[in-house]
Amino acid sequence: MAEIKVPELAESITEGTIAQWLKKPGDYVEKGESICELETDKVNVEIMAEESGVLQQLLANEGDTVAVGQAIAIIGEGAASAPPAPEKAPQLAEEPKPAVPVDRAEQPAPQPVAVAQAPGQRPIASPAARKMAREKGIDLTQVPTVDPLGRVRKQDVASFAAQPAAAPQPAPQAAP
Known part of the structure; x- marks a missing residue:
């Protein structure tokens, strides 16, 4: 084995x-x-x-x-x-x-762009991004992405998680 x-x-x-x-x-x-x-x-x-x-x-x-x-x-x-033995002559063994x-293209880091998702539509995200968002409790529809096709990647989730949380809005005061 x-x-x-x-x-x-x-x-x-x-x-x-x-x-x-x-x-x-x-x-x-x-x-x-x-x-x-x-x-x-x-x-x-x-x-x-x-x-x-x-x-x-x-x-x-x-x-x-x-x-x-x-x-x-x-x-x-x-x-x-196992399939049947091959009928052709054996070839010299090659190191696999x-x-x-698959893709090594490096691109300059563009600024994150918020991509609008249709209501109820699941965002396109890499498995690594989905896992990180799930672990950190982040809604993927809120994560801006730099991908031109709107795919959310792990680094998008990481940068979103590193941002300070927006200050909570004070509740309106009730009239006396």
């Missing part, structure tokens, strides 16, 4: 959030095949299987924050779900890349 661990993506990245599992327990995976998407503050990556086998167990759920080096899944032997960067 082999553990799939969160790879070290950059020196400054210490954790990420499981955005989506691309495979489920019992699925057969090939070495180098994407098994999940990991979202960090800087980049979104696909985590690859480091060996072929059956995905035995998921050790983290979608939306969970996981540390670099933490095991997130277990791949083991299992003939029940543990993570493939």
Whole structure:
């Protein structure tokens, strides 16, 4: 059995959030095949299987924050779900890349913009932003964002939480 661990993506990245599992327990995976998407503050990556086998167990759920080096899944032997042996000639073994960067575009920090949400509409937010807002008791519809498409990200929630709370309005005095 082999553990799939969160790879070290950059020196400054210490954790990420499981955005989506691309495979489920019992699925057969090939070495180098994407098994999940990991979202960090800087980049979104696909985590690859480091060996072929059956995905035995998921050790983290979608939306969970996981540390670099933490095991997130277990791949083991299992003939029940294994596909038939390939008919083509074997190729030279290649070292798989543990993570493939999806988006590395860095942009200057624009000013936060309040994006109007339709009443009752759920705001578009990253799993990391949703988790942080839930933990801090923040309503995502109140969080301004710098994303041009209006998506709320973890850093938007963090900057909103760091702002001092608005001073409460004094209650009107009752007439004597």
